[in-house]
Amino acid sequence: NDAGINHILSVPNLEKLHISKTTVTAKGVKLLASLKNLSLLDLGGLPVDDASLASLQVLKNLQHIELWGSKISNKGAAVLNTFPKLTHLNLDWTSVTKLPNLSSLECLNMSNCTIDSILEDDKAPLTKLIFSGSTFLNEAGTLLYANTNNLSFLDLAHTGLDKFFFLSKMKVIEHLNLSSCMMDDNSVEMVACIGGKLKSLNLSGTWVSSAGVGILAGHVPNLEILSLSQTSVEDTALAFISLMPSLKVVDLSNTNIKGI
Template sequence: MESESRLVRMCIESACESRESVGKWRLQRRTLERLPSALADAVLRRLSARRLLFPSLLEVFKRSAEAIDLRGENAVDAEWMAYLGAFRYLRSLNLADCHRVTSSALWALAGMSSLKELDLSRCSKVNDAGVNHIVSISSLEMLRISETGVTAEGVKLVSLLINLSVLDLGGLPVDDAALSSLQVLKNLEFLDLWGSNISNEGVDILQTFPSLSFLNLAWTSVTRLPKLLSIECINMSNCTIDSLLEGDGYKASLAKLVLSGATFANETKAFLHVDTCLLSFLDVSNSSLHGFYFLHHMTSLESLNLCSSIMGDDSIEVIASIGANLRDLNLCKTKVTSAGLASLAGHLPKLEKLLLSHTPIDDSAISYISIMPCLKFVDLSNTAIKGLVHGEGTETKLIPSLAALHGLDCLESLNLEHTKVSDAALEPLSICQELRHLYLQSPSITDVSLHHLSSLSKLKRLSIRDAVLTDCGLESFSPPTTLEMLDVRGCWLLTEDAIFPFSRKHPLIEVRSKNEV
């Protein structure tokens, strides 16, 4: 099967190589009409990625394609829509960020019988008139119209799409009356209302959606939520929170709770009606929380984001006590030090992602990180890490602290940007053969590091910014065969005389060299 998939990929690559190659097969209509839908969808994706897709070419896929993704394509307009409206088996259409799509252009989609998913997010020229065309597509199960020109009156029209299970109205002026009109959507499972005009009185309407499992009320004035029996995921980022899911003797079985940037009117009351033992994902980054007592019973947590919180060494023990299932821990911009990490060592056996950017940790933290056996992604950027420490019993001999990372057999991504690492500090990384992504940014790095890192046989992305790399160093660099991106922005000694030949010699490597922010 693997050899077949490689062969298929090679055929698609050849067919989408250039306008000339497209011209050779586009006239074979009968063959194209018999293409399996998965293959037709793959060819369309590749054509779009290579900017080889144009309106009339769409016609040859109208009997085979089921999923079309044109997100961000600025060329898509009424002409494109006219061709898309003729697709007989189209199931999914993504037009997000297609800024030339207008309400009148959507007329071409009216009445499509097979379309189940339509994404018009950030199509600013789509308004209530466009919704009038959309509601004739009775088969729709997913509709995304966030950040469009649709008003509360247009939202009321959506109630005609009774098969909807996913509805994204983010950034629209949805008020209580508009939300009330949607009560007929009994299949609704996903509802996004961020930035809406829903009030504390209006949220009671949410109780009439029997299958609602995902709710986003971020950036709204809502301060409380009533009991929602089927809810699994809530986002109330940047809200002022008084209480969540309040009900007599009821505790919600939430799996995911996102409260980034939230202000808590009453920290004790906020989590009172949530069964915290069942939470697997919690984001309270940038929030006003002053205590972390609520974490004590969250033994099922797999992802915890405490970025920009007041978390420090004095509170870190609570994370250790619930760390058995943690896979993702974000402590960026907290007060946690290397001593605090010592308290976590040995208590996070499943941790895969650890983010410590902008914390006061130093090289002593690396020894504690090295005994978290499942780590794949580590971010140590903007810390006091130097990569070199004084050897025991000596003030002169320096030992590479990063050598301790050799024990992390799963380490795939390491970020050391804006640290004080040098060539000598980076040499031990050449043994970390599972590394796929390495990010460096330091004026203490030279051509020597390029030589060390060339032995990383699985490296895909290498960023060495603001370093003292030279033309000679780049010319002699033998990149790993897996390398896809090389970022050398800010390396002021590098010139086009070396960069252009390198790019020609290694055409599959994307080289970023402009001094852009």
């Protein structure tokens, strides 16, 4: 709790602090501003508000901050660009819809958020993006300006997206989760075009059929994990799957596979 924070402050050389899901309040969070060596701060599930986040701007060594489930708004998020070394940011389950330019950001989690405009600065060296369960207010502009040239991990599960032209820039993507998106056999061609380094692909709950699997075959030489559960694929897909030389795990549950 807040009283315990005073004891933590007696260890001034702390570099990493995890206090998620404790009873620390926004007032207690403000006290952490004296821990100038912090590089990782996990405040997940705490009632961190805009004012308490602003009080932490003095922590110039922060590289990783967990703010999931907090009370941060767009106003509070605007101060995130005062952390010059910030590489990892988790805003899962917050009301943040916009982000400032974060030029050092590598990993971002904005799952279960309503997203308006983010990552419009093409300088951030992004490698991992998680948007599972989020709603994009401007689908056409999704990741349009973001620097995704080095992106290796993208999770768009349960976002309901039906436009995927932004995938074309992701030449080094290794892990792609599109489960429960509105992807069909036509749009799966966009995945095939960037499939050279894919290791895991989740198409569960999409509109992809056996024909779509056929489009992927020959374009995913390194694919190890493929999930097609809750799709309309049937036995003809098995021949296409056999053409994927690196596969180790295949999920065909709740499909039309009969094995005849």
